[in-house]
Every structure is written in structure tokens, then in C-alpha cells.
Amino acid sequence: MQRRRGRTERVRRRRRSSGSRGVNESCRSEFIELRKWLKERKFEDTGLLVPACFPGTGRGLMSKASLQEGQVIISLPESCLLTTDTVIRSSVGPYIKKWKPPVSPLLALCTFLVSERHAGSHSLWKSYLDILPKSYTCPVCLEPEVVDLLPGPLRAKAEEQRARVQDLFASSRDFFSTLQPLFAESVDSIFSYHAFLWAWCTVNTRAVYLKSRRQECLSSEPDTCALAPFLDLLNHSPHVQVKAAFNEKTRCYEIRTASRCRKHQEAFICYGPHDNQRLLLEYGFVAFGNPHACVPVSGEMLLKYLPPADKQVHKKLSILEDHGFTGNLTFGWDGPSWRLLTALKLLCLEAERFTSWKKVLIGDVISDRNEKASLGVAQKICSDFIAEIHSELRKVSDMKERKGSLISQLCLVEALRMEELRILQASAEILSSSLAPLS
Numbered sequence: 001m002q003r004r005r006g007r008t009e010r011v012r013r014r015r016r017s018s019g020s021r022g023v024n025e026s027c028r029s030e031f032i033e034l035r036k037w038l039k040e041r042k043f044e045d046t047g048l049l050v051p052a053c054f055p056g057t058g059r060g061l062m063s064k065a066s067l068q069e070g071q072v073i074i075s076l077p078e079s080c081l082l083t084t085d086t087v088i089r090s091s092v093g094p095y096i097k098k099w100k101p102p103v104s105p106l107l108a109l110c111t112f113l114v115s116e117r118h119a120g121s122h123s124l125w126k127s128y129l130d131i132l133p134k135s136y137t138c139p140v141c142l143e144p145e146v147v148d149l150l151p152g153p154l155r156a157k158a159e160e161q162r163a164r165v166q167d168l169f170a171s172s173r174d175f176f177s178t179l180q181p182l183f184a185e186s187v188d189s190i191f192s193y194h195a196f197l198w199a200w201c202t203v204n205t206r207a208v209y210l211k212s213r214r215q216e217c218l219s220s221e222p223d224t225c226a227l228a229p230f231l232d233l234l235n236h237s238p239h240v241q242v243k244a245a246f247n248e249k250t251r252c253y254e255i256r257t258a259s260r261c262r263k264h265q266e267a268f269i270c271y272g273p274h275d276n277q278r279l280l281l282e283y284g285f286v287a288f289g290n291p292h293a294c295v296p297v298s299g300e301m302l303l304k305y306l307p308p309a310d311k312q313v314h315k316k317l318s319i320l321e322d323h324g325f326t327g328n329l330t331f332g333w334d335g336p337s338w339r340l341l342t343a344l345k346l347l348c349l350e351a352e353r354f355t356s357w358k359k360v361l362i363g364d365v366i367s368d369r370n371e372k373a374s375l376g377v378a379q380k381i382c383s384d385f386i387a388e389i390h391s392e393l394r395k396v397s398d399m400k401e402r403k404g405s406l407i408s409q410l411c412l413v414e415a416l417r418m419e420e421l422r423i424l425q426a427s428a429e430i431l432s433s434s435l436a437p438l439s
């Protein structure tokens, strides 16, 4: 029989959940305008979700009633979606159609966003543009000295992202100059790098996946991004499941939740099973307690930890290479990944057992000595990483004191490093309990 809850317990439960409770922002003028705009475009507002500001995740959508598994929580008509079709039908369309070689779908969307933002109150998309963030925190927007504080693998990807965006901008300038007849001001000032970067980040952090039909006037790169006003206010949680797709019958982009959500809680979608480095790279944030978060270990790094004077080292490395064991090696919340441990077991394999290398790769235990040696190396890597993160955190905190203007960017790096530290500490505990019976 279910126990009836007393008043004290109800109050306690309410207090416990109020930590994640948001402040309803639906009365703000920009959201009132957005609602009107959506209604004009046939959006049926059920009032189920309202914009709100949450303590942990910032602006998002709050449920006004409890959401049940399988329920459609947003159904956004085609007329509300911003796709390359929208762009081609707009004033920049004829210029896109004329330009050779054809512009990419991504460039078409960015061009539209910059042009419409410049149009201000004359834009048909004003109500949507007004709710878009003014700035972003993807690595491409971070100061180089902050990027330098990112973990090595992410730093490399961040630099590659910056180079890609800068290249796209530089190679698009001739195309932008053809748009001059549309504007009274110089296109150089309208299509500045700053404006382009804002548009690129808008598409990169907010677009939903929607495969559009191939447009002859666009390049053959995949045309799979659409901006979905209102729906793009949903934040990410790695703990929820949703189905998101365009419904051909209703001609609406629908989000169907597969997870429950209590009344007045934040409603989330899942952007994918991304680790924190990927979330920071693509979306400019870090998720706390992310089950997919991990700390990567590069193949080259393992070399530093090899037993000295191992004559079989080259053979071992080429086995790892041939069997794809040099990438995707990680520490996670439940310790070193199976792939990392397997690579270490092979590298620690005693000379007289070398012929058993195939058994190692399928997960067989070769000897206590091999188990102990590989776990010992994992432990050493883990403790070196922990020391390195402490030192990086000190650098971040020094810079926070010296460079007040970079605080929010530095807090992001700090959040990432703190999560990595927690993962490594969890791994260190698991490793020492796995080693205990072997010593």
C-alpha cells in the first residue's frame, strides 16, 4: 500500500525540486512577439511549454503540465522553419542562383541570417531574430589565450574549427560583394567577420536535422540544417530521450518525448550521446554529470608509459594500429575504457607470452602479472592526468584574477576541467580497488 505523504514531506520535496525550477519569462516582450509571430504562421500553441530561465542551464523551456512518455511536446509547422528553401525564396535568392561555383547550404543560411538581422524591423523574421543570443561561447568565439587552456585534443579541434570558419568567410567575400545592390550600406560592413561568425554559430548551435530536397543552385554538400524557432529554446540533457522528425502527414517538425517531465521542471531534448569536449566544441557548454563524458588518452601518450627496453614494442604498436586500438581510448566514470585497458594489456605483455596477443585483443586474461602491470600503468596515467588538471586549474584561476573580462569564457574551461577531474578521481578509485586483490 502506498504511504500517504505528510505536509512536511511535500514541502521538503518541493524545496528539493525548486533548485532546478526556472523563472517564467513568457511575459517578456520578445516572447510575446514570438508567440504572435508563430501563431500567424499556424503554430498551435498548447501552452505546454513556456520560456524560462533556469539556475543551471540558463534560458530554456519549462513544462506547464507534466509530460508523459510518447507525448508530442512541440509541433512546429513547416511555415515556421527556416531552411535553404526560405533563403532561396528571399531577396538574396536570385544572387545565390546566379553565383558560381554554387554556395553551400550552410553559407546560404548564414547569408540569410546576416542580411535579415541587418534588415531589423523590416525583416519578416524579426520576432525570431530578436530572441537569438547576441553572442556565443563555441571555441571559435573564445579568445586565443582561453583556447590555449583547453585540453590538447579539444584545443586542436578548436583551432581547426576557427580555421574552417575563417576560410569559409574569406572564400565567401566575393559572393557577399555581389549582394551590394540589396543594401544602402557597404556589404563589407554588413557581412563583417563578426556578423558572419554570429550567423555560423547560430546555425551550428541551434539547427535541427532536416534533410531538404536538393536545390540546383546550391553546392552538393548535405542540406540538412533547419532553424526551428521556439523549438530551439530546448536545452540538452544526456538523461532524456526524444524522437524528433518532420511529420510528412501533418507537415510539422515534431518533438515526441520518451521521458517524463514533471510540471514546472525544465523540458529537455538530447542533442546526441556527446561527451563534454564535443558539447563544448559544437554547442559551447559543458553538461554536469554527463554519463558520456570521458577523458581521452592519445595513442602517442601511451608510449611514454611503456616498460623500458621492451624489444617487442614496434610489433605491439603495429598490432594496436592494425586492430584500431590507437584511438578512442578513454577514462570514464566507470574507470578506464575496455579499449584503453586492452591496449595497455598488450603493451605490458611479457616477452614469453607475446604469442598470446590475439587472446589479449579479445579480452582474455593472460596472467596476474599482466593484469597488475596494465592496471598499474592505467593508474599512473590517471594520477599524472589528475596532477596536470590541478596545474591547469591553477592557470585558469590565475587568469580569472588577471583578466576579469574573460571570466565567463574561463568559467567554461574550468567547468570542463572540473568534470574531467571528477571522472579521473572516480577512475582512480576504481583502479585502486581493482589492484588491491592483485597485490
Ligand SMILES: C[S@@+](CC[C@H](N)C(=O)[O-])C[C@H]1O[C@@H](n2cnc3c(N)ncnc32)[C@H](O)[C@@H]1O
Binding pocket: 056, 057, 058, 059, 060, 133, 205, 206, 232, 233, 234, 235, 236, 237, 282, 283, 284, 285, 286, 287
Ligand atoms: C538550441 S539552443 C537551446 C536554447 C538556448 N539556451 C537559448 O537560450 O537560446 C542551444 C544552446 O543552449 C545552451 N545549452 C543547451 N543545453 C544546455 C545545458 N544543458 N547547459 C547549459 N547550456 C545549455 C548552449 O549555449 C547551446 O549552444
